[in-house]
Structures are given as C-alpha cells and as structure tokens.
Amino acid sequence: MAKGESVAGTDVPAGGFVQLLTPDGERVDSVTTADGTTYSVDFTDEEYRDLYRDLVTVRRLDTEAVALQRQGELGIWASLLGQEAAQVGSGRALRPQDMAFPTYREHGVLYCRGIDPIMPFGLFRGVDQGGWDPNEFKFNQYTIVIGSQTLHATGYAMGVTMDGKTGTPDGEAVIAYFGDGATSQGEVNESFVWSGVFNAPIVFFCQNNQYAISEPLERQTRVPLYQRAGGYGFPGIRVDGNDVLATYAVTRAALDNARNGQGPTLIEAYTYRMGAHTSSDDPTRYRIASEVESWKAKDPISRLKAFLAKQKIVKKDFFAEVDADAQKQALELRERVLAMPDPQPVTLFDHVYPNGSPEIDAQRAAFTEYQASFEGSGH
Numbered sequence: 320m321a322k323g324e325s326v327a328g329t330d331v332p333a334g335g336f337v338q339l340l341t342p343d344g345e346r347v348d349s350v351t352t353a354d355g356t357t358y359s360v361d362f363t364d365e366e367y368r369d370l371y372r373d374l375v376t377v378r379r380l381d382t383e384a385v386a387l388q389r390q391g392e393l394g395i396w397a398s399l400l401g402q403e404a405a406q407v408g409s410g411r412a413l414r415p416q417d418m419a420f421p422t423y424r425e426h427g428v429l430y431c432r433g434i435d436p437i438m439p440f441g442l443f444r445g446v447d448q449g450g451w452d453p454n455e456f457k458f459n460q461y462t463i464v465i466g467s468q469t470l471h472a473t474g475y476a477m478g479v480t481m482d483g484k485t486g487t488p489d490g491e492a493v494i495a496y497f498g499d500g501a502t503s504q505g506e507v508n509e510s511f512v513w514s515g516v517f518n519a520p521i522v523f524f525c526q527n528n529q530y531a532i533s534e535p536l537e538r539q540t541r542v543p544l545y546q547r548a549g550g551y552g553f554p555g556i557r558v559d560g561n562d563v564l565a566t567y568a569v570t571r572a573a574l575d576n577a578r579n580g581q582g583p584t585l586i587e588a589y590t591y592r593m594g595a596h597t598s599s600d601d602p603t604r605y606r607i608a609s610e611v612e613s614w615k616a617k618d619p620i621s622r623l624k625a626f627l628a629k630q631k632i633v634k635k636d637f638f639a640e641v642d643a644d645a646q647k648q649a650l651e652l653r654e655r656v657l658a659m660p661d662p663q664p665v666t667l668f669d670h671v672y673p674n675g676s677p678e679i680d681a682q683r684a685a686f687t688e689y690q691a692s693f694e695g696s697g698h
Contacts, residue, residue, distance in 0.1 A: 334426025344625025401593030404619030466504035490578035500531020559588030
C-alpha cells in the first residue's frame with residue numbers, strides 16, 4: 320500500500336478493543352494498547368485480496384453446510400456465520416509449526432490450515448469421526464465437550480516447553496479456541512491456572528460471540544472476559560473479532576510472545592454469532608431482530624470489501640470472480656458430501672481399541688446376530 324492510505328495510529332480507549340479496520344472500511348495504521356504494545360499489519364495488495372478470498376470462501380462453504388443439514392444430509396452443523404474474521408485472522412497468523420486445538424465451530428481455522436473442507440462433513444454426517452491427521456496439519460480433532468480442548472492444549476504446550484522448543488523466534492506455540500460460554504467451565508479455568516504457573520507457550524483465543532447457546536454474555540461474567548487473565552498471572556487483550564486485520568496482528572504477536580518463552584495470553588475476539596448456535600437451536604427465542612441487524616453493520620466481509628474498493632487495489636471483476644469461485648467450491652463440496660458412503664452399523668466397533676479386545680469382539684458378534692434377526696422382517 321502507498322503511504323497516506325490509512326489514518327494515523329490510535330490508542331485503545333478504556334474498555335475498547337484493538338481495531339485496524341473500521342466497519343466502514345477505513346484503515347487504521349496502528350493501535351497502541353495501555354501496556355505500550357503497538358499492533359499493525361504490513362500486507363501486500365495480494366495478501367489483502369487473499370484474506371478477502373478466505374473470508375468469502377469460508378462463509379460460502381458454511382452456508383452450504385447449513386443447507387445440507389436442513390435437507391437432512393447432515394445430523395447437525397455449528398455455523399460460523401459472523402465469525403469469519405476471527406477465525407481467518409487467527410488462522411493465518413499461525414506459523415507452520417504451531418498447534419491449534421479447536422472446538423466444533425472452527426471451520427475457518429481448519430480451512431486456513433490447509434485441511435480439505437470435506438473432513439468435518441464426515442463427522443457431522445456420521446460417516447467417520449473426522450479424518451484429518453492432527454500431526455500433519457497441526458490442527459487437532461474437533462472437540463464437542465465444552466472447554467475440554469483447553470486442557471488438551473495446555474498439556475501439549477507444557478510438552479513443547481519440556482522438549483526445549485521455545486525461547487527462540489522459530490519456536491513452537493499453541494492456540495486453544497473456545498467460546499464465551501466455555502469460560503464458565505472448570506476445565507478452562509484449570510487450564511488458565513496450569514498455563515500461568517508453568518508459563519506454557521499458549522494463546523487462549525476466546526471467540527466472544529455474545530451468547531453461550533441461549534445465555535447472553537452478562538450471565539457469564541461481570542467484567543470483560545479478557546480481564547480475567549490478570550487473575551491467573553498473564554496478559555489479556557480484547558480485539559475487534561470482526562476485523563480480520565486486527566485479529567491477525569494481535570494473534571501473531573501473542574503467538575510470538577509464547578514461542579519466545581513469554582508465556583500465555585488470553586485474546587478475547589469480540590464478535591457476534593449471526594446464526595443459530597447449532598442447527599438444533601432457535602435464536603429468535605432469546606434475542607431480538609434489531610440486535611442482529613445492528614451487528615450486520617459490522618460484518619467482517621463487508622468492511623474488508625469496502626476497504627479494497629476504496630483503496631482501489633482490486634480489479635473491476637474481482638468481487639464477482641471471488642463469489643463465483645466460492646460458489647464453485649461449495650457445489651463441489653455438496654456433491655462430495657452426497658457421494659459419501661453410508662457406513663455399516665457394525666463398523667462402530669472397528670476403532671474402539673487399536674489392537675482389538677475380546678470384549679469388543681463379543682459385542683460385535685452379538686450386535687451382528689441382533690441385526691441378522693431382522694432380515695426378511697421388513698424392518
């Protein structure tokens with residue numbers, strides 16, 4: 320970008336958050352927090368365009384997943400609608416050696432880690448339990464139990480330290496994702512304690528989407544979530560989770576601090592869940608339409624689109640081409656989901672133990688006999 324294309328640097332006001340891109344698409348050059356840390360990004364025009372592609376693609380694939388679930392092709396789906404910037408910004412901030420521990424909603428981070436988007440569909444269709452290799456992609460399996468992945472991440476991060484893989488700019492770091500509701504879980508608080516005491520190289524990334532299923536944020540805390548970090552002995556920071564640039568800058572800085580041996584950081588990405596908690600949820604029962612509309616004005620894709628257009632760093636047909644490519648990927652994904660084979664019920668015994676067991680063999684035999692009893696009965 321040429322000089323003069325962004326406004327001057329700013330300070331974060333009390334109770335505010337780090338923001339480098341306003342909802343109107345105005346670029347803020349840098350932001351300095353109360354502790355003197357300055358956050359900024361130095362992207363090329365192509366990198367800005369790539370971030371936009373990521374946001375649009377991730378949203379379109381998510382939209383297709385919601386449609387598939389409504390059509391009976393998936394058992395359930397947890398949409399990320401509205402949280403694309405939090406996930407893409409943090410996901411792109413990860414270095415190849417860093418390890419991520421997701422919940423069940425981090426489809427955008429999964430995409431950024433280079434995992435085939437079809438992978439979580441097998442899980443939610445009931446075909447498999449998620450087919451990617453966590454070691455290959457440095458992205459752990461989805462975790463359904465609320466908050467438990469933070470303990471897994473903490474243990475992994477402590478192992479990174481024990482292996483001597485911190486203390487240098489090329490060291491390893493860990494990131495654990497969770498929502499605002501998970502901060503009320505004991506596992507999350509326990510992971511904070513252990514990480515703080517053992518100076519673990521971990522970033523706790525809380526996507527505060529304002530609702531723990533149907534419970535609003537004020538039922539979870541009396542103070543901003545990022546301020547909780549102080550009680551555990553490490554820093555916390557709030558970032559505009561609908562701003563992909565600020566999310567990237569804050570996450571990259573926190574990860575670098577972790578890999579250099581400076582311990583944990585809690586990031587509160589202040590965002591909004593535009594859709595339902597999952598496809599089993601009805602958000603109209605606990606929030607009003609005007610609230611949703613007010614957050615639409617802060618949409619993460621719209622603000623980056625406005626920025627790209629204002630700065631004239633995209634060609635005339637760029638947006639249409641991105642939309643067309645995302646549509647193509649979504650339709651291909653649909654075809655692949657529909658082509659998934661239905662597993663035989665007896666396969667549920669196949670991977671309980673790596674080397675099998677007499678008990679499992681007996682259960683498999685009994686189940687097979689039970690199924691056979693229905694043959695020719697019309698059931």
